[in-house]
Amino acid sequence: MVTGTKNFNTAPPKKNHVIVGAQINDHAAFLAGVPTKPFFTDAEIFTRTQVLVTEYYKLDTLSNFWDVYNVEAEALGQRIIYHPAGLPDIDRTRPLIAQPSDLDHIHPPDPFKSGRLPWVHEVNKKFLELTGTLDRAYFTAPLSLAANIRGYENLMEDMFQRPAFAHRLFKFICDDVLLPHLETMRKKTGIPDLLMDGRDAWASPPMITLDMMDEYVVTYAERLRDKLDKNLITRGNWGDAKSRDPERFFSQKMKCTPGSLSVSDPDLFELGPDRVKAYADKHNLFVTAGVDAALLCQGPAKAIVDRIKFYIDKFARNGQ
Numbered sequence: 055m056v057t058g059t060k061n062f063n064t065a066p067p068k069k070n071h072v073i074v075g076a077q078i079n080d081h082a083a084f085l086a087g088v089p090t091k092p093f094f095t096d097a098e099i100f101t102r103t104q105v106l107v108t109e110y111y112k113l114d115t116l117s118n119f120w121d122v123y124n125v126e127a128e129a130l131g132q133r134i135i136y137h138p139a140g141l142p143d144i145d146r147t148r149p150l151i152a153q154p155s156d157l158d159h160i161h162p163p164d165p166f167k168s169g170r171l172p173w174v175h176e177v178n179k180k181f182l183e184l185t186g187t188l189d190r191a192y193f194t195a196p197l198s199l200a201a202n203i204r205g206y207e208n209l210m211e212d213m214f215q216r217p218a219f220a221h222r223l224f225k226f227i228c229d230d231v232l233l234p235h236l237e238t239m240r241k242k243t244g245i246p247d248l249l250m251d252g253r254d255a256w257a258s259p260p261m262i263t264l265d266m267m268d269e270y271v272v273t274y275a276e277r278l279r280d281k282l283d284k285n286l287i288t289r290g291n292w293g294d295a296k297s298r299d300p301e302r303f304f305s306q307k308m309k310c311t312p313g314s315l316s317v318s319d320p321d322l323f324e325l326g327p328d329r330v331k332a333y334a335d336k337h338n339l340f341v342t343a344g345v346d347a348a349l350l351c352q353g354p355a356k357a358i359v360d361r362i363k364f365y366i367d368k369f370a371r372n373g374q
Contacts, residue, residue, distance in 0.1 A: 072370045075115035080141045082107040082117065091136050094121055097176035105184050115189075118181055120174070122192045122253045126231055127202040129169030130160060149205035154212070154219045162230040165238035175242040182243065191239045195254035195288040196227045196274040197262070206256065213266060224274050233281055252278075252288035254310075259293035259303065267291075267306045275310045287311040294321035304333050318344025323361075327368035334369075341369050 083093035086103045093100055100120065108117045121142050128134045133145040151157055165171050174191070182188050194202070200223055201209050212220040236250050256262075257271045271288070279286040288310045294317055297303040304315055315337075317330050322343055334341045343365045349358055 072366050073114045075113055076111065076117060077119050078104070078107055078111075078117040079119050079121055080139075084139075085110065090139060090142070094136070094142055095170065095173060097173055097180050101177055101180040101184055105181075116181065116185060118177075118188075119192065120177065123194050123198060123202060123255070125170050125174060126163070126194045126199055126235060129163035129171045129235075130203060130231065132203050144202045146205065149208065150203040151223070152205075152208075154216065157219075157223060157226065160226075162226075162234065165235045171235060171238075175239065178239060178243050188243060188245065188248065190249040190251040191236075191243070193232060193236060193239075193250060193252050195252035195257065195271070195290070196224050196232065196278070197271050198254045198256040198290075199227050199231070200224060200270075201256040206261070213270065220270070224270060225277075228274055228277050229281070232278060236278075236282055236286070247285050250278075250282065250286040252286065253290040254288045255290045255292065257288075258291045259297040261293070264297060264299060264302055264306065267303070272306055272309045289316050291316075292318055292321055295324040296321075300325055300329070301333060304330075308337065308339065313339060314342060315339045316342035316344065318342075319346035319349070319361075322365075327365055331369055343369055 080090055080093070082088075082103050083090050085107055088099055088103055093103065101118075104117045104119075108115075111117075124134050124142050124144065127144060127150070130150060132150040133148055134142050135145050136142045151160065163169065163171060166175075178188055178191055200220075204212070204223065209220070212223070239250070240246055240248050252275070254271065257267065259267075262271070271291075275286070275288040278288075289307065291303075291307055291310075294300050294303055304317075308315060315330065315334050317325070322330060323346065327343070330341065330343075333339075345358070345361055345365070349361060
């Protein structure tokens, strides 16, 4: 995985090699032999395990990724299923907002008391204690949070048939749910400009159109950034190869994560790294290249090494 981002305090640490990181959550619990429920609810277990896994794999960046897509939804009252093995997940049979009128009865979560929001603060605190540094904290980006509490199919119907309600939902998510939570994370860590790193896997073609990307993803990422006094990004979008216009999608992602461009397999391999690098060079962007999770899981080892070498050769030989 080739990493690097430019603005918003996301520049990679100075190294004489390509920075390598990994998005690790339930795999860390598996390696340590820790049951997933305490892993995702006990801050001491979570942080110490993630630090050990970072050292085990000799990663350049701390593995501090929790089950990001669940936390704010759970704090709002969305039911979460804690599986005996693997990631917790939204109960997709019971969306919190089953019909638009349900929004009238939803109360904003208390950043200090609701769900696992206090657990997140404790996790950030313990990472600071264990490592002496914290370069970011995670949250669910607006569209992905909307999909998780409304249901994907319902949300798509809202966007097409009830756009006024859809925008009301997004404003509630930004202003009443995420903004207080993100401000509290900064206050609790004592880092007033801590990077807020939002994840938005639902905001990916073909699950959304590029027009939806403009209207609901870029718009509300910028709304949050403006209200939070900068230093906020949203990313995790995939589907570049299915977008019908990858360069337009790149430009949209660049607005959500200024200064960098993240493209992962299988889209990266399908589009080809030359196309991605050409866009990145034109706009002076650092690139994060994500290696296929299936390849990492299934191997063989030589294929993994060859893929990573291929991306390093294509992206990193000019120091970018």
